[in-house]
Amino acid sequence: xxxxxxxxxxxxxxxxxxxxxxxxxxxxxxxxxxxxxxxxxxxxxxxxxxxxxxxxxxxxxxxxxxxxxxxxxxxxxxxxxxxxxxxxxxxxxxxxxxxxxxxxxxxxxxxxxx
Amino acid sequence: xxxxxxxxxxxxxxxxxxxxxxxxxxxxxxxxxxxxxxxxxxxxxxxxxxxxxxxxxxxxxxxxxxxxxxxxxxxxxxxxxxxxxxxxxxxxxxxxxxxxxxxxxxxxxxxxxx
Numbered sequence: 641x642x643x644x645x646x647x648x649x650x651x652x653x654x655x656x657x658x659x660x661x662x663x664x665x666x667x668x669x670x671x672x673x674x675x676x677x678x679x680x681x682x683x684x685x686x687x688x689x690x691x692x693x694x695x696x697x698x699x700x701x702x703x704x705x706x707x708x709x710x711x712x713x714x715x716x717x718x719x720x721x722x723x724x725x726x727x728x729x730x731x732x733x734x735x736x737x738x739x740x741x742x743x744x745x746x747x748x749x750x751x752x753x754x
Numbered sequence: 755x756x757x758x759x760x761x762x763x764x765x766x767x768x769x770x771x772x773x774x775x776x777x778x779x780x781x782x783x784x785x786x787x788x789x790x791x792x793x794x795x796x797x798x799x800x801x802x803x804x805x806x807x808x809x810x811x812x813x814x815x816x817x818x819x820x821x822x823x824x825x826x827x828x829x830x831x832x833x834x835x836x837x838x839x840x841x842x843x844x845x846x847x848x849x850x851x852x853x854x855x856x857x858x859x860x861x862x863x864x865x866x867x868x
Contacts, residue, residue, distance in 0.1 A: 674856075676859075681864075682861060683758075683845060683859040683860050683861040683862055684797070684845065684847075684859040685859075686856060686857075689856060730796050730797070732796075741787075741799055741802060741810060742787075742797075742799065743799075744796030744797050744798070745796050746795055746796050747794075747795070747796050
């Protein structure tokens with residue numbers, strides 16, 4: 641069965657500081673990996689995705705993520721956080737198994753201190 | 755291009771009542787998903803449609819939940835009768851077709867069961 645673990649439920653960083661959100665996955669085949677962001681009262685917006693190829697992927701809003709197969713991880717990073725980045729972040733795994741179905745992690749709530 | 759539309763945005767009902775949610779996916783998107791997102795958790799897939807056929811409904815509580823997509827376009831999710839634990843945000847997502855993995859999400863319907 642596929643699963644995603646986001647070990648950090650809450651993270652607080654200062655504006656301008658760097659950010660790393662952790663994501664570990666379990667999947668029985670080649671995974672497709674995603675990071676979504678959800679602001680209060682909003683739907684999910686895709687930040688970036690990994691299907692194959694270069695293991696460092698760039699996304700919107702200055703975010704990037706690195707796929708590490710040996711560690712079953714897909715951590716999200718940003719070099720300098722802005723106050724508007726405060727939101728909930730979800731990592732998800734999917735793929736050819738089970739018809740594109742996505743399995744989401746429990747989310748990490750990011751708070752940004754001024 | 756219009757996004758995924760959902761209505762209503764908010765609904766409050768008493769337990770044992772029934773409720774229905776509506777979703778209109780992005781035009782031309784053949785695959786449609788319904789997710790349940792309980793507060794503090796990641797979204798969980800309830801049902802997946804490909805055109806007007808069900809691909810996966812293994813996590814749908816069929817004793818009280820039902821969903822349809824009769825003409826392969828918009829979809830309705832119904833709960834009857836509702837329980838307190840059904841309080842959640844119900845998200846609809848769509849993709850162009852099987853094999854294309856970027857899911858586009860609607861804003862969701864927040865259901866409160868009292």
